[in-house]
Amino acid sequence: MAETLSKLSPQKIIIHKEWCKGCGICAALCTKVLAMDSRGKATVVNPAMCTGCRRCEYHCPDFAIHVGQEVS
Ligand code: SF4
Ligand code: SF4
Numbered sequence: 001m002a003e004t005l006s007k008l009s010p011q012k013i014i015i016h017k018e019w020c021k022g023c024g025i026c027a028a029l030c031t032k033v034l035a036m037d038s039r040g041k042a043t044v045v046n047p048a049m050c051t052g053c054r055r056c057e058y059h060c061p062d063f064a065i066h067v068g069q070e071v072s
């Protein structure tokens with residue numbers, strides 16, 4: 001698993017906090033990467049663990065989270 005992760009390009013996770021209503025769906029789906037902050041908004045806590053699966057993006061009811069490959 002670690003070997004598979006290391007071969008993936010880094011993922012950029014963007015959370016539009018102004019659109020996030022704090023439902024917690026994304027954080028519940030991905031406890032290793034996402035959590036809720038003190039204001040009740042989704043936040044990224046461990047970006048290195050993101051596989052780029054985009055489940056968070058597909059399930060966000062407010063289109064508030066986007067995942068894509070980091071462009072350097
Ligand atoms: S699923 Fe969307 S609206 Fe719900 S907490 Fe996550 S980013 Fe916010
Ligand atoms: S893309 Fe997948 S691994 Fe990355 S934050 Fe979203 S649900 Fe988690």
